[in-house]
Amino acid sequence: MTPPAATPHAIGIDTGATTLREADHLLQALAAELGLPEGVFGCTHLVRDGRPRVALSLAAEGEPVLRAARDRLTEQGYEVRDGAWDAVGRAVLYPGADALTGTVIVAELLARSAIDRVTVLGTPGEPAPDTRLVTRDHVRPQWQGGRLVLSAMPAVGGTLVPFEDPDPTPCCADH
Known part of the structure; x- marks a missing residue:
């Protein structure tokens, strides 16, 4: 398996979360709300760029899954970008x-x-x-x-x- 940052189909989500616990709960809630399939990886990433926070990433084998997620997350006001934040994400959602x-x-x-x-x-x-x-x-x-x-x-x-x-x-x- 490849890390989310190297997966051809990955998005990064800046939610403004400030703790791992908050990011975990948000990632799980978003996965349920978006109806993400079992094979999707959801990770947290510590971002230290002058505004410390915990960002999220979603990675999947198929681009259509993430395209739909990107559209809905953007509509909800989240900042969404191509690719994961880095290659060392902490996995919250993963197969099994x-x-x-x-x-x-x-x-x-x-x-x-x-x-x-x-x-x-x-x-x-x-x-x-x-x-x-x-x-x-x-x-x-x-x-x-x-x-x-x-x-x-x-x-x-x-x-x-x-x-x-x-x-x-x-x-x-x-x-």
Whole structure:
């Protein structure tokens, strides 16, 4: 699979979102509203150009899907451009994402989704195929070198969890 930025049919959407959580929810809502098919990739991209924000991208095999999405998004007042923001998007929508709930083994995750590889922080190699991954119903791989890679970290009982926490504690929350 190729990253959204290299896909011939990709669009970037500037929604003005300022957090990953806001961008995730917006991307999922737009996908449902637009009736996007299963094979569409939807990513978030951190934009730091004097106005920090989280932009979105949609990539699909077929140009007609994105042409219709572009027209509707433009009508709704979003700034839409050709191509993804960059080649390292954080995937929210991707084939098989909906099946990654509860606990799955790494081999199942790779077989049932568009994720190409799992890495574990602090270890040189990839996890064994039978390693359990507690998804926390929040699996956000990133494009790296043209492959969709999930970064995970060790957890209790020899399991793994995705590196990105679905409910992060805001900085200085206790102050």
